[in-house]
Amino acid sequence: MFVEPSPNTNKSSDKKGQIEVICGSMFSGKTEELIRRLNRARIARLKVEIFKPSIDKRYHEHDVVSHNENSIRSTPVQFAGDILLLAGDCDVVGIDEAQFFDLDLINVVQKLANQGKRVILAGLDMDFEGKPFEPMPQLMAMAEYVTKVHAICMKCGSLAAFSLRLSSSMDKVVLGEKEAYEARCRKCFLEDKK
Ligand SMILES: Nc1ncnc2c1ncn2[C@@H]1O[C@H](COP(=O)(O)OP(=O)(O)O)[C@@H](O)[C@H]1O
Numbered sequence: 001m002f003v004e005p006s007p008n009t010n011k012s013s014d015k016k017g018q019i020e021v022i023c024g025s026m027f028s029g030k031t032e033e034l035i036r037r038l039n040r041a042r043i044a045r046l047k048v049e050i051f052k053p054s055i056d057k058r059y060h061e062h063d064v065v066s067h068n069e070n071s072i073r074s075t076p077v078q079f080a081g082d083i084l085l086l087a088g089d090c091d092v093v094g095i096d097e098a099q100f101f102d103l104d105l106i107n108v109v110q111k112l113a114n115q116g117k118r119v120i121l122a123g124l125d126m127d128f129e130g131k132p133f134e135p136m137p138q139l140m141a142m143a144e145y146v147t148k149v150h151a152i153c154m155k156c157g158s159l160a161a162f163s164l165r166l167s168s169s170m171d172k173v174v175l176g177e178k179e180a181y182e183a184r185c186r187k188c189f190l191e192d193k194k
């Protein structure tokens with residue numbers, strides 16, 4: 001079970017790095033949970049740096065924004081390696097939409113945690129076909145803590161772990177919101193998957 005570390009163990013000078021992954025379907029509350037953990041680290045006066053992939057500009061150029069419009073300032077970056085260069089001497093690194101980064105994110109996150117930083121990532125664990133969305137599986141394997149959150153199935157009201165794409169596109173990356181995707185439980189996902 002994930003237990004939030006006492007903030008005073010997160011100072012990078014104490015060298016207690018760790019990796020936390022928040023995963024689940026679309027609308028499951030990944031970004032809300034990421035913002036909550038990062039805000040609490042800031043309240044503890046830790047130095048926090050937040051990154052998102054620059055392709056994801058759905059809501060805002062710079063902010064990480066949840067579906068219910070919570071937001072926190074972030075730095076958009078193109079490559080995972082940019083995070084290593086920009087994290088500097090911070091204590092806590094937050095990364096949203098981790099599924100959109102290249103596989104180099106795996107090494108980057110490991111290096112940051114080995115430097116003593118607390119690294120918190122949020123991302124989709126499965127794509128629109130219900131297949132693992134790399135590099136999330138590798139990050140989940142390396143993490144000290146994995147939190148899987150669930151949305152509500154838009155067809156039957158059960159807990160939802162799948163993201164149903166409403167269009168017929170088979171491209172892996174199709175940015176979108178409620179007009180393009182619906183959270184579904186396994187049964188309702190399989191019934192309507194293209
Ligand atoms: N099907 C749904 N299930 C649960 N929450 C939903 C759903 N559709 C919209 N929401 C809203 O989305 C919010 C979660 O948004 P967010 O943290 O951005 O999710 P994620 O990052 O996992 O896509 C919820 O608090 C709720 O207001």
Ligand SMILES: Cc1cn([C@H]2C[C@H](O)[C@@H](COP(=O)(O)O)O2)c(=O)[nH]c1=O
Pocket residue numbers: 025026027030031058123124126127128129163172173174175176177181
């Ligand atoms: C399932 C799936 C989703 N996407 C896109 C759609 C959204 O822009 C993001 C996920 O955002 P959220 O914060 O988790 O709601 O990813 C995609 O490109 N490919 C997919 O298979």
Ligand SMILES: [Zn+2]
Pocket residue numbers: 153154155156157158184185186187188189
């Ligand atoms: Zn359902």
